[in-house]
Amino acid sequence: MNINTMHTRFNLRSLKNIELNIANKTLKKSAVLVPLIIRNDNLHIILTKRCDHLRHHPGQISFPGGKFDKEDLTLLHTALRETQEELNIDLKYINVIGDFPVHHTASGFSIKPFIAVVNESTNMIANSDEVSEIIELPLAQFINNEHHFYMPISRQNIKMDVYFKPTNDYLIWGATASIIEQLRLLLTD
Numbered sequence: 407m408n409i410n411t412m413h414t415r416f417n418l419r420s421l422k423n424i425e426l427n428i429a430n431k432t433l434k435k436s437a438v439l440v441p442l443i444i445r446n447d448n449l450h451i452i453l454t455k456r457c458d459h460l461r462h463h464p465g466q467i468s469f470p471g472g473k474f475d476k477e478d479l480t481l482l483h484t485a486l487r488e489t490q491e492e493l494n495i496d497l498k499y500i501n502v503i504g505d506f507p508v509h510h511t512a513s514g515f516s517i518k519p520f521i522a523v524v525n526e527s528t529n530m531i532a533n534s535d536e537v538s539e540i541i542e543l544p545l546a547q548f549i550n551n552e553h554h555f556y557m558p559i560s561r562q563n564i565k566m567d568v569y570f571k572p573t574n575d576y577l578i579w580g581a582t583a584s585i586i587e588q589l590r591l592l593l594t595d
Contacts, residue, residue, distance in 0.1 A: 432514075433510060433514055433515060433516035434473055434474075434514055434515050434516065435473070435474035435481065435484075435516050435518075436471060436472055436473045436474060436481075436484065436515050436516065436517050436518070437471050437472075437474065437481040437482065437484040437485035437488070437517065437518040437519070437520065438468070438469035438470065438471030438472075438485055438488075438517055438518075438519050438520070438585070439469060439470050439471055439485040439486065439488070439489045439500070439502075439519075439520055439521075439522055440469055440506070440519050440520065440521045440522065440585060440589065441469070441470065441489065441500070441522050441523075441524045442521070442522070442523050442524065442545065443523070443524045443525075443526055443528075443542065444523075444526050445526065445542065445544075448544055448545070448546065449544075449545040449546075450542045450543060450544055450545060451542070451543055451544075451545050451548065451586070451589075452469075452470075452493075452524065452530070452540065452541070452542055453467050453468065453469060453540075453541040453542075453543065453576075453578070453582070454467070454468055454469070454470055454492060454493070454532070454536075454537045454539065454540060454541065455467055455468075455537065455538045455539035455541060455576075456468055456536065456537065456538070457534070457535070457536055457537065457538045465538075466579075466580070466582070467541065467576050467577070467578045467579075467582055468581075468582050469519070469582055469585065470485075470488055470489040470492045470493055470537075471484070471485050471488045471489065471517070471519075472484065472488040473515075475487075481518040481520075482502065482505075482520055484518075485518070485519075485520045486500065486502075491533055491536070492532070492533050492536050492537050493530045493531070493532065493533070493537070493540060494529075494530065494531040494532075494533065495524065495528050495530055496528065499524055499525040499527070499528035500522050500523075500524055500525075501522055501523045501524075501525075502520055502521070502522045503521055503522060503523060504520070504521050505518065505519065505520045505521065506518075506519040506520075506521065506585060506588050506589075507588070509581050509584055509585065511580070511581050512566060515581070517581055517585075519585045519588075521589070541576065543573060543576075545589075545593075547573060548571060548586050548589070548590055549590055549593060549594060551571070553572055554569070554570065554571045554572070554583075554587075555569075555570050556568060556569045556570065556587075557570065568580060568583075568584075569583035569584045569586075569587050570583055571583040571586055571587070
């Protein structure tokens with residue numbers, strides 16, 4: 407699939423909103439960038455491995471992003487600022503093409519995902535305070551993979567489906583896997 411086909415499907419497909427009903431809980435507003443990059447004529451998805459010393463989700467595979475700061479004008483600003491901080495990408499190399507519905511997590515976050523294409527000539531450098539590894543995986547492996555699954559769980563009296571998207575080298579799960587599932591639904595017929 408090329409970038410034009412992906413862009414067209416993104417604009418034509420409506421996505422379901424994945425939200426949890428978390429009573430009496432104030433959710434922390436946050437945003438992530440779902441960055442795609444072309445490598446060898448194929449779309450790849452850029453992910454990060456979070457450093458083990460981080461307070462939230464240490465060692466997990468995630469999208470670049472984080473909590474909304476009072477200095478941020480919008481959630482898109484949050485996603486771009488965090489991406490720049492984590493991956494040292496100059497914003498001129500990022501082309502935002504849309505957004506996904508908000509995801510609420512049992513860990514107390516309200517995540518707004520934005521999808522973008524990163525220019526392949528950009529030089530990404532991991533911020534070692536936050537990111538232990540920058541990961542680029544072919545998007546195709548998330549489209550047709552029979553090893554991907556979800557498991558219904560209950561946490562703090564909240565029932566939800568937790569997505570798992572294992573690859574050869576990484577176990578991607580939770581909100582990141584759920585957002586990838588939204589992308590898969592967007593790109594498949």
